[in-house]
Amino acid sequence: MRTIWWDDEKKAVGMIDQTLLPERLEDILVGSVGELCEAIQSLRVRGAPALGAAGGYGVALAAARSAATNPAALLHDVREAAGVIRAARPTAVNLSWGVDRAVKAVDEMGGSAGVEEIRAAALAAAELIAGEDVSINRALGDRGARLLEDGDVVLTHCNAGRLACVGWGTALGVIRSAVAEGKKISVYSCETRPLHQGSRLTAWELSEDNIPVTLICDSMAGMVMRQGKIDKVIVGADRITRDAVFNKIGTYTHAVLARAHGIPFYVAAPISTFDLAHSEKEVEIEERDADEIRRLGERQLAPPGVEVYNPAFDATPLDLVTAIITERGIFRPPEMADLG
Numbered sequence: 532m533r534t535i536w537w538d539d540e541k542k543a544v545g546m547i548d549q550t551l552l553p554e555r556l557e558d559i560l561v562g563s564v565g566e567l568c569e570a571i572q573s574l575r576v577r578g579a580p581a582l583g584a585a586g587g588y589g590v591a592l593a594a595a596r597s598a599a600t601n602p603a604a605l606l607h608d609v610r611e612a613a614g615v616i617r618a619a620r621p622t623a624v625n626l627s628w629g630v631d632r633a634v635k636a637v638d639e640m641g642g643s644a645g646v647e648e649i650r651a652a653a654l655a656a657a658e659l660i661a662g663e664d665v666s667i668n669r670a671l672g673d674r675g676a677r678l679l680e681d682g683d684v685v686l687t688h689c690n691a692g693r694l695a696c697v698g699w700g701t702a703l704g705v706i707r708s709a710v711a712e713g714k715k716i717s718v719y720s721c722e723t724r725p726l727h728q729g730s731r732l733t734a735w736e737l738s739e740d741n742i743p744v745t746l747i748c749d750s751m752a753g754m755v756m757r758q759g760k761i762d763k764v765i766v767g768a769d770r771i772t773r774d775a776v777f778n779k780i781g782t783y784t785h786a787v788l789a790r791a792h793g794i795p796f797y798v799a800a801p802i803s804t805f806d807l808a809h810s811e812k813e814v815e816i817e818e819r820d821a822d823e824i825r826r827l828g829e830r831q832l833a834p835p836g837v838e839v840y841n842p843a844f845d846a847t848p849l850d851l852v853t854a855i856i857t858e859r860g861i862f863r864p865p866e867m868a869d870l871g
């Protein structure tokens with residue numbers, strides 16, 4: 532089961548609406564760039580690799596739905612849509628990476644291409660991104676599984692599973708691969724306030740796969756590490772610059788705690804999440820709506836007007852990272868420069 536796909540009959544992007552989990556597993560069809568951006572910003576589709584596919588499919592959607600009857604007008608519509616989609620969530624590099632790959636495929640068609648050829652090129656690029664993702668994550672997972680021993684207890688944060696990808700997962704992909712090899716792995720999933728990807732998505736995914744999972748509050752991570760319950764920490768990533776790993780808010784805290792307790796801290800991410808041309812200080816960290824913290828559904832958890840700071844991601848300096856697990860291999864931070 533894929534997390535995101537193309538519905539050619541309806542010329543729309545299909546996706547699991549992750550805001551409904553764990554209560555309901557339901558698909559939605561997205562038929563416009565505006566609807567796609569809403570789905571991205573509302574985290575109906577989320578997670579770096581899934582956003583990469585959403586970026587590619589967004590370009591294909593723009594091309595398919597454009598009313599343009601000549602190539603120049605269609606290219607204009609595609610490029611305009613590309614800019615809007617890139618801006619939907621600024622921190623995860625895969626969104627713009629997916630958009631750029633589809634736009635590049637369209638540009639490479641050259642001036643003689645007709646509108647249908649341009650539409651086909653955009654969709655082919657998007658399908659390639661989505662199709663590659665599962666095999667990339669399995670390769671990454673299989674490599675990372677070597678780091679896990681039978682009986683390991685792994686702490687993870689947010690959701691870097693198949694719901695964050697087109698399939699299989701990155702951090703949870705490593706766990707799935709280790710389990711597939713016959714290793715008994717159990718997981719501590721941090722709930723990941725304020726949007727609870729850990730409780731709503733990771734705990735759901737692992738329960739569906741019959742992988743033992745224990746849900747904890749984010750604030751309990753230090754205690755379980757100090758109690759000796761955790762053997763490894765594995766998280767995903769949204770962007771890896773030459774000096775830091777950007778991931779869900781709270782990841783940095785776990786990295787510091789892991790270092791304090793002598794626990795290996797691994798990041799699992801495809802090469803497409805690397806952005807070595809930039810440093811930490813050049814990356815925009817998405818800040819989200821204050822009511823995500825002030826409220827929980829219908830419940831008011833704080834005074835309505837209280838000041839809120841709600842960054843969606845934090846940056847973990849590479850010197851706190853034991854190794855980064857990719858489809859090309861496992862890299863200690865100093866070796867990352869070779870990734871180019």
Ligand SMILES: CSC[C@H]1O[C@H](OP(=O)(O)O)[C@H](O)[C@@H]1O
Nearest residue numbers: 577578579689691695767778779
């Ligand atoms: C495999 S990338 C998953 C990555 O994306 C999540 O962020 P969000 O749920 O806001 O898209 C989180 O940072 C995960 O580690």
